[in-house]
Amino acid sequence: MTLTEELIPTERRLLFNKLADRLETAYNLSRKVVSFQANKDEPVYRWFKYKEGFSSALVKYFLTEYSIEPGKLLDPFAGTGTTLFAGQELGWQTYGIELLPVGVFVMRTREALNGIDTDKFVATTKEIWIELARMDEYDIHIKHITITNDAFPDETEVLLNKYLTYCSTVRDEKIQTVLRFAAFSVLEEISYTRKDGQYLRWDYRSKRNLPGKPFDIGKIYPLEEALKRKLSQIISDISGNATDSLFAQFAEQPSMRHPAHITEGSCLEVLPAFEDKFFDFIITSPPYCNRYDYTRTYALELVFLGQDSNQVRNLRQSMLSCTVENKEKREYLSQLYTSIGRHESFEEVMGAYASCAAMTEVNAILDELNMLNKLNNNNIPRMVKNYFLELCFVIYEMARITISGGYCVMVNDNVRYGGEEIPVDLILSEFAEIFGFHINKIFVLPKGKGNSSQQMGNYGRTEVRKCVYVWQKR
Numbered sequence: 316m317t318l319t320e321e322l323i324p325t326e327r328r329l330l331f332n333k334l335a336d337r338l339e340t341a342y343n344l345s346r347k348v349v350s351f352q353a354n355k356d357e358p359v360y361r362w363f364k365y366k367e368g369f370s371s372a373l374v375k376y377f378l379t380e381y382s383i384e385p386g387k388l389l390d391p392f393a394g395t396g397t398t399l400f401a402g403q404e405l406g407w408q409t410y411g412i413e414l415l416p417v418g419v420f421v422m423r424t425r426e427a428l429n430g431i432d433t434d435k436f437v438a439t440t441k442e443i444w445i446e447l448a449r450m451d452e453y454d455i456h457i458k459h460i461t462i463t464n465d466a467f468p469d470e471t472e473v474l475l476n477k478y479l480t481y482c483s484t485v486r487d488e489k490i491q492t493v494l495r496f497a498a499f500s501v502l503e504e505i506s507y508t509r510k511d512g513q514y515l516r517w518d519y520r521s522k523r524n525l526p527g528k529p530f531d532i533g534k535i536y537p538l539e540e541a542l543k544r545k546l547s548q549i550i551s552d553i554s555g556n557a558t559d560s561l562f563a564q565f566a567e568q569p570s571m572r573h574p575a576h577i578t579e580g581s582c583l584e585v586l587p588a589f590e591d592k593f594f595d596f597i598i599t600s601p602p603y604c605n606r607y608d609y610t611r612t613y614a615l616e617l618v619f620l621g622q623d624s625n626q627v628r629n630l631r632q633s634m635l636s637c638t639v640e641n642k643e644k645r646e647y648l649s650q651l652y653t654s655i656g657r658h659e660s661f662e663e664v665m666g667a668y669a670s671c672a673a674m675t676e677v678n679a680i681l682d683e684l685n686m687l688n689k690l691n692n693n694n695i696p697r698m699v700k701n702y703f704l705e706l707c708f709v710i711y712e713m714a715r716i717t718i719s720g721g722y723c724v725m726v727n728d729n730v731r732y733g734g735e736e737i738p739v740d741l742i743l744s745e746f747a748e749i750f751g752f753h754i755n756k757i758f759v760l761p762k763g764k765g766n767s768s769q770q771m772g773n774y775g776r777t778e779v780r781k782c783v784y785v786w787q788k789r
């Protein structure tokens with residue numbers, strides 16, 4: 316047991332002791348495999364880097380290790396659809412729920428690739444630049460919101476609007492989708508911004524009045540250069556020539572592939588609509604409890620997809636609570652369950668949440684730290700409380716809709732606030748156990764460089780656990 320574990324106060328300590336024999340360092344699951352890194356050079360995945368994603372290798376590993384034959388596979392936090400598309404390749408019927416239009420657009424683009432006329436697509440991409448040079452008027456304009464105003468150099472913005480106007484004239488819907496997607500996936504590199512977790516960072520060359528030290532993002536690409544590169548990457552991946560192309564992936568057994576079922580919305584609302592024991596396998600990774608704001612990080616992509624400021628604000632509130640801005644969803648969940656005639660489920664989940672002593676302890680400690688001004692934001696206790704409460708509902712539903720003997724694999728990180736480690740892995744596993752899962756394993760990723768003695772000396776703390784949980788429905 317490490318020094319930190321010895322010092323963990325009582326309830327978390329007891330829970331740790333209860334589940335200690337399931338914790339196992341997984342030397343075969345590197346950080347690379349668990350993160351998006353392992354995908355970054357793979358065809359299609361490399362078109363748009365969703366850094367919050369995990370790798371297709373991880374999904375395939377669990378599906379083949381824990382299952383004999385393909386059935387129905389779900390990801391309630393589908394992101395850009397790694398679970399769905401990796402499962403599809405292995406013959407699974409896949410279902411994904413995703414709230415952010417960004418991930419939904421990527422998934423729909425991947426679906427549009429099925430049966431796309433590659434020759435026609437290539438021919439269309441050759442016309443684009445001639446058509447754009449001829450275009451004086453354009454009727455599509457990106458409608459910015461406050462946090463994206465002036466994100467592009469003026470000439471880039473004009474060309475982007477012309478390009479979108481051109482796309483709207485392309486009659487073949489699949490080709491139109493992939494052309495729009497090409498622009499969507501270069502937005503960051505043609506802009507003055509960089510994604511930075513809680514917000515966008517702005518380059519000193521933008522028109523904005525920026526406080527603090529000037530930030531230099533390096534080359535800002537002209538739209539034409541970025542788009543041409545992206546389109547040629549797409550063409551190479553969808554044409555039959557490259558050995559690792561999509562075409563090669565499916566050429567041998569195209570009949571194995573079932574269309575992915577993609578639902579845009581909150582899994583808090585969508586999961587209750589599935590019938591009992593519908594799924595054989597769930598592989599997922601919810602947002603982490605780390606204040607990461609998807610709606611600010613992906614603000615450019617959201618306005619590109621037509622979201623206005625109200626819609627972005629609503630999205631931020633509907634997301635699983637993981638930022639200090641999220642308000643409580645208790646009343647909304649109560650009404651939701653009442654409206655579908657399952658108020659007793661609501662009460663059951665609330666009861667399970669309240670019965671988890673480690674959860675109560677974490678909430679009490681965070682409230683106390685807040686009173687002592689030891690947290691760097693007053694809303695951290697609310698965020699943590701609601702993060703777990705909402706996941707408690709998700710886990711309840713996941714247990715209900717998984718067949719007996721089926722698996723749920725979840726990737727998540729523990730977090731620390733005000734110096735207190737919050738054992739996300741243990742608390743969520745406790746919920747899972749209450750709702751009928753057996754906790755098979757909590758695979759702990761080998762510690763990264765953050766745990767070197769030098770780093771520990773610097774920060775005086777060990778790294779929090781990053782884990783993959785394997786739960787099996789009893």
Ligand SMILES: C[S@@+](CC[C@H](N)C(=O)[O-])C[C@H]1O[C@@H](n2cnc3c(N)ncnc32)[C@H](O)[C@@H]1O
Pocket residue numbers: 365367368369370391392393394395396397398412413414415418580581582583599600601602603609633634635
């Ligand atoms: C860690 S990412 C998952 C990434 C995914 N595994 C992949 O490989 O692309 C978590 C996802 O949950 C989504 N999300 C957050 N709240 C949600 C909700 N209430 N319902 C559905 N999806 C939600 C986020 O938009 C984000 O895409």
